[in-house]
Amino acid sequence: MKQQERQPFSETIWDERETWSRDRIEASQLDALRRQLERVGRTSSHYRKVFAEVGFEPGDLKSFADLRRLPFTRKADYVAGLEAQPPFGALAAVEPGEAVRVHFSSGTTARPAPVLWTQADIERWADLYARYLYAQGLRRGDIFQCMFNYAWFVGGLGATLAAQHLGALVIPASSGDTERQIETIFQYGSQCVIGTPSFMAHMAEAAEKLGRDLTTSRVKMVCVGGEPGASIPGTRERIERQWGAKMFDCYGALECQPIGWDTAAQLGPTLAEDFIYVEVLHPDTREPVADGERGVLVLTHLDKEACPLVRWWTGDMVVRDSRTAPDGRTHARLAGGVLGRADDMLIIRGVNLFPSAVEDIVRAFPGLSNEYLLVLDDSVKDPHTGFLTGVKLRVERAAGAPADLGERLSQRLREKLQVRFHVEVVESGTLPRTIHKATRVVHA
Template identity: 70%
Template structure:
């Protein structure tokens, strides 16, 4: 029998920290934050200069609210640091002899950016991932089939490390060779699969085309990350129906692994508040917003060594709920997961529109495939306000004989989102499939 590297706290909880009171969580953060700020001020060239320029010392941060004395850290700051001190940048806070791993951004909008981990960072990462997988239901005697990419990407090795740490048997499938992935599920009977929502949908389509019913397979856990999806009701319902399994949102980012994952209750990603201090800020004023109000997620590491970040602006719009969950877990949750990116929000005739809201309607609508794309061009904008007057939705019909999809889906979108779309209905298989992060908003 395989044994986990760490004995779980109980049959339902991996670590006692998951049950700490809010007061204890805040006391822990209040103690950890100044120590972490002292560490970055002494070891990160970026923050050493920043603190000096501001005339601020780590000891000046005496409470959690005091962190607002420090500026936000944004992606461009990190990119500028890479240019200033290549190849690993000014945010690096360990000697290279203490660095153990580097992963890279996808590089879809700029040169791929590297992020470092130390040995202790990797151990912490594994334990946090194991905590979340355990909360979702994975156990040491299960088979775990990883379909995240392994090349450069942060997902594959992270998930593998966590499942091994928990004690599960890992199949490192990667995000290639669809037919072999299906064969592996049928032959080796994994209980849990993990990958991007796009790849999980693609696998389900390919299995259906082969006459394979995944609902009858051994899989009863579909874990997804790398893009929004698991917390979008339409997407969750569709993929759960295709697989006959529960789907869990696993939320992280290259710069911060992990942020928060669903538990078995699927109430939204539960934050790792012993690893990160969380702020939710108004995107226009940078002021904190209360629980229940959408804002941008801002993160500060509490114990990261190799590449620690302070007040990292994720750009992700979320809603926080800090109440105790029905299962007794006390760390705050992100209700509905990532609702969109602040820089992806469209304003169409005065209506705020996130691509994830469109996805919810498309995926829930009968007669569509899993694929869609939103298209905006300069010609669609009002020349005076700069706001969009219209937006184009490309969508595939599941049945090539369906002549009414544009009308029925257009009506559903108007009713739900109060936006009128230009519709372009395509035959199945027209839009590109992806094994990594799907790009749903196209600016042409």
């Protein structure tokens, strides 16, 4: 029997909930929070212990402020839960037999951490991703080339499910095999591609070397996630110019999929406020900040079944905008996307610097390739205190770049960021390329 097709709410909006009033959104969130906290307090041994330690009963939740009685959940808590209750951890709220899938973290800072999904979680995930792809312009019958890695990385299968759910024709290309990716785009007329910003920049560079002009392809949407990029103006402008298509930020994390994605208006990732309750908190005081002010994003699942999170400290610095968007969507947005990591922020002579601010300038500066590297070594540290006195930046010279490229870039960075940069210009092809998540900051 043919499964009934999901019908969009309108020609531009996938789900009616995207247009609910703020009052209705918040009433729904509070009701969902009560149910969710009651369930996780009963089924997750980690949260059962946490609730008992602070004397919290789910029935105590009368307002959103009451949620702040609970401590944050951090990556270290998740890892400790895995050690306490292997193999799936103490945060899990279902038995393994109730789950249908497990995805793993990359394991770059710790051993790979598993996250379970029930069938309802998978279906919710696919529908939310479809909502965002629809908002960006993907339609039934479009050709969707997925260039996220499928080996362990969570994004590939999520994007594939979403595009299929929407009704697009999916090419599950994965990352790598760059020349074939380019040929596939032209041969089959892919209209939407998705991958990391680093791979999209690499693809553009490779296409140019092959003599293929991506701006003449049918690609109209370049969707990116896994690392900052589409919300950084310099990066967005560069890749949109190279591809001749609009570029969209797709923000999520293994533990919380999805968080928010750009819409066609490109005003910053729109939060999935019927899926997550969002707090934006001052990084030091841990108190809520007003819309328009920077803070750390903290998330609580409203209906996740297998591995729900309560007050998950993402570490991502953001600015929230809760005003209704011009297209009528009422869910809040993250203006400028993820501005940086609270723990990646560099302090140079009292100036707070996020690597994304450097990328914005570098990617928009003429005469450079797509690649760059921030190097934090002894040459930019005070020998007595170890504090940073500047930043070393390695960039690649593009063909026809002026001889004083490094001096010009250093001056521009100093003017814009009020930080001293030691710019090293190397020849094109010197810096490492990546087909997955790029490492832009190196501690040497």
